[in-house]
Amino acid sequence: MPVVKVKGMSCQHCVKSVTEALKALKAKDISVDLLSGDVTYAEETPITPDAVKEAITKIGFEVEA
Template sequence: MPVVKVKGMSCQHCVNAVTEAMQGLGAKEVKVDLTSGDVTYEEDAPISPEAIKAAIKKIGFEVA
């Protein structure tokens, strides 16, 4: 299961925003851990790191 580190998340709204952004890229079973900043997900087809960084940046967070 791929893992992405996201900086700047602090609440359930952040979790929802990151989850929706990842699902918009085709990710499934997205799980966000606020404490560690880890976002894990399943993918049917590989999602490029550049696409993930762009989607996360667009909603106001940073990929570590």
């Protein structure tokens, strides 16, 4: 599963926002770990890492490179 490190999440609302942003890209099996900042999604999801980064930054979070 691809892993994206997200900075700036502090609550369950943040988790929901990131999850919804990835669902909009048709990502599957999304998991957001609030404490570590790790976001994972199914490898067979047909989206690019750049699209994931853009979707997350659009909602106000920072993606570590």
